Amino acid sequence: MDLVDYLILGITVLVVAVGTTVGLLTGARRRRRELPPPPATRPRPGTDYAPGVGDDAEVPRDTPLRTVDTVELPDDVVLEEPAPALERPEPVQGRLVRLRARLARSQTSLGRGLLALLSRDHLDEDAWEEVEDVLLSADVGVRPTQELVERLRTRVQVLGTRSPQEVRDLLREELVALVGPDLDRSLRTARHDGRPAVVLVVGVNGTGKTTTVGKLARVLVAEDKDVLLGAADTFRAAAADQLQTWGERVGVPTVRGPEGGDPASVAFEAVKAGIEAEADVVLVDTAGRLQNKAGLMDELGKVKRVVEKHGPVDEVLLVLDATTGQNGLVQARVFAEVVEVTGIVLTKLDGTAKGGIVVAVQRELGVPVKLVGLGEGADDLAPFEPGAFVDALLAD
Template sequence: MEIVILAVVIALVAIGAISGLVVSSRKKKQLPPQAPPAAPTITAPPAEPHVGDEAETPREEPRRTIEEVDLPTADEAVETPVAIEDPVVAEAPAPAVEIPEPTAGRLVRLRARLARSQNSLGKGLLTLLSREHLDEDTWEEIEDTLLTADVGVAPTQELVERLRERVKVLGTRTPEQLRTLLREELLLLVGTEFDRAVKTESGLETPAVVMVVGVNGTGKTTTTGKLARVLVADGRSVVLGAADTFRAAAADQLQTWGERVGARTVRGPEAGDPASVAFDSVKEGIAEGADVVLIDTAGRLHTKTGLMDELGKVKRVVEKHGPLDEVLLVLDATTGQNGLVQARVFAEVVDITGIVLTKLDGTAKGGIVVAVQRELGVPVKLVGLGEGPDDLAPFEPEAFVDALIGD
């Protein structure tokens, strides 16, 4: 019995020892207690460093925690976002359509500007004719004055001969008589019998088609844009065709002119086919029911053959829709006899029906009007008298001669 009790005691002691070891082992495996988390810190980007004498001692700056930052409420977060228009990407507003100045009497209104540059011719002739004795030297001076003004040799000789005869018959000459005499002779030289109206009525269901030709640098594209203003001022609706596809920005320039008066511009790819643009322009003019289609053509003159082929093709393509009503040649009045050479080349390529003289305000060589009409047998229909948008005026012989002579 004692032996049994002893065995039980030994077993209990053994169990207790084993339990102590297990508990001790578990206590050793427990992790140390974790420290409480620190508050988050927001680090601001470093300020731009200072160097040299401007160096500063770093100083503490206030910081804000995430809890201190104001965030949108739940209601604000679900509101429909409002689009903010990017001023750079935003489409430019359409330009305001201008109302061009009426063309009736425009040359008369610009007479003072024309007279300032032209009256050296008229005043010079009046001064010479007012001499008491008109000897051969005086008549030679009169001839030189006319030639210097680019009147041309043949017209100069004709004018001097007529003046000689009339002065001889007149005898005593008062300033008023000389002015009347010179005005009549210059009017005869410039010509009053020409039809100087730009043809803007085709007489058909299709629009009138006006093709503008000339060397680049004469103001051809600008003249086309100004002509659109002239036509719009006269109550015509216009479509512009940018068929000068070989000169950079020519189409942009023409389109800007068109937008100012509400005229549509038809254009093609750069260096594209001019005839294709001309065809599309007339087609668009027909679709819109426009009164006039103005076609600006390329002005290259490096080879007459290339120019002839190009303008000839444009002409043929346009005439598939209907007749070409007007071909206007733009000449720079300051080029004088060189302008006549250009005129001859274009006259051989296309049938010129009218002339536009630009930069007439910047030269005293108003005789180019006479010379170019004699050379081509076609009238000057428009003249450019300045850089303003409404400085293109219908040519009026009487107003022009009055400006030549001066008051």
């Protein structure tokens, strides 16, 4: 290698070395520009410049927090949902007439059977026995059936001719007389002697007693009465909740006690609350009980005695399931011996063709049917009207 070659090689090495040095210095300067400034000189968000987006938009942690008291809400902001509107029960007058079609659908076998038999050209002994069978199958009862048939036979003999309209009019008169149009079916629910009327509602399990109390509250509210409910059925967990729900729908308060508590104590406190609130009537729901359980029946008697420390009980309503037929008479008899029943409430009357239970239970207890249940609707509890009831039996 000669001198020229050495010179060329040296120049090449020098150029490469200078280029490498320049690149390293340039990269170092670039990296230094990308590093954040020292903490002492770092800009402070919200102080050295206005917050922007991203992390810079956050409120500095040392900013004083405002309490809820200093926050002004717009006028249209609602802090809680408004209470639901109270229901307005249907008027009580004529309720049974409005429900007549519902009652008639289940009672047509009784009415049609009697009309068909009495419209025959000739009524012999066999025909009259059939009349008796129709009445007995409808749970009218033996003695009331015999009395009705005897009156019908006498009037048919006197009448002579029997047109369909004459037979219908005749049968209607006799059935209304049998049901008892002169019985006092009014409810004693008026405030008196400076205290509310007290209504004790009793019955066996499964008759719809608590529901009946709730519906009765609606009947009374429809008559513009101030009502208070007493949930003295402390043995069934859902009974008090169910009753309270019925009351809330129409703005009626409920007095209740602990589950499994003393029902007599709850009933006493309910009447006491009714006196203090100057209510018109207090409805006390008692626990359903079997009529053959002496201990439970004795406890029912205790409830009545404890309530009477405030004054006499004005009404004792016995709730009976109309579909139970003659078994309902056994229940009625036992309850009447314990608490002196003053009126009957027949539920599920639209679900049975045994409408004669109205007559039978009145004869058994000597007290009237005052209310009847004709469906599951909230306003399907109606004051009993003999004429409307018989019209439903004889409906076309």
